[in-house]
Amino acid sequence: MRAPDWLTARPVAHRGLHDRARGIIENMPGAALAAIDANFGIECDIQLTADGEAMVHHDDALGRLTDGSGALLGITSEALKAVSFKDTPEKMMSLLDLCALVRGRVPIVIEVKSHFDGDRKLVKRMAEVLANYSGPVAGMSFDPDQVKALRETMPELPRGIVAQRVYSETDWPEATAAQRKGMLHLRHVFRTRPHFVAYWVNDLPAPAPWIARHVFGLPLLTWTVRTSEQRERATRYADQMIFEGFRP
Numbered sequence: 001m002r003a004p005d006w007l008t009a010r011p012v013a014h015r016g017l018h019d020r021a022r023g024i025i026e027n028m029p030g031a032a033l034a035a036i037d038a039n040f041g042i043e044c045d046i047q048l049t050a051d052g053e054a055m056v057h058h059d060d061a062l063g064r065l066t067d068g069s070g071a072l073l074g075i076t077s078e079a080l081k082a083v084s085f086k087d088t089p090e091k092m093m094s095l096l097d098l099c100a101l102v103r104g105r106v107p108i109v110i111e112v113k114s115h116f117d118g119d120r121k122l123v124k125r126m127a128e129v130l131a132n133y134s135g136p137v138a139g140m141s142f143d144p145d146q147v148k149a150l151r152e153t154m155p156e157l158p159r160g161i162v163a164q165r166v167y168s169e170t171d172w173p174e175a176t177a178a179q180r181k182g183m184l185h186l187r188h189v190f191r192t193r194p195h196f197v198a199y200w201v202n203d204l205p206a207p208a209p210w211i212a213r214h215v216f217g218l219p220l221l222t223w224t225v226r227t228s229e230q231r232e233r234a235t236r237y238a239d240q241m242i243f244e245g246f247r248p
Contacts (some may be wrong), residue, residue: 006107032093044111048113
């Protein structure tokens with residue numbers, strides 16, 4: 001299976017087309033609607049809740065951009081849907097809510113967040129939601145085990161690996177040393193079999209994504225493009241960018 005053309009046809013808005021100065025916070029409904037209005041794809045993150053729901057949120061705990069505190073894993077989806085983003089009346093969405101909001105109008109690129117514990121409940125819930133969704137959608141994760149879960153649970157879903165050059169214990173405390181080593185240089189590709197790669201823009205060019213793109217023909221997305229220099233790098237080394245902080 002090849003990655004679909006829509007994956008690289010338009011820039012992808014990182015966590016939606018958010019702009020805090022305008023009261024639009026990342027991953028909230030308004031950010032998704034702004035991306036739809038501008039005809040950009042939507043990159044979003046999903047986290048698992050105490051009751052097995054997939055919530056659209058980057059952090060694994062409340063507090064940075066929302067009211068409240070506590071790990072999402074210890075809170076039910078009902079409670080999380082009542083949580084407001086700071087300085088806005090908007091509430092947190094589930095993946096089901098996001099799909100109902102987007103309705104296939106632009107692509108959704110879903111990053112599956114992981115605690116590197118082998119738990120597949122989040123991918124399972126994602127599969128249940130997407131079974132009834134007909135719009136363009138792809139899944140990806142930093143965790144090769146979650147990409148393998150996407151492959152085994154939803155083999156027809158376009159799937160990708162999110163990657164970078166180095167995985168330090170400081171930045172990846174939940175991953176074991178063996179897991180961090182296994183993430184290096186896309187060495188897991190024969191078990192994950194990604195359809196695309198999403199690579200950190202500051203690490204381009206790099207041998208592993210070059211081989212994936214030019215030898216195996218995998219589309220290369222790059223994240224997160226915020227500056228003119230990064231945009232030039234994305235244009236030179238990748239097929240499309242995941243961006244924030246400006247409008248391409």
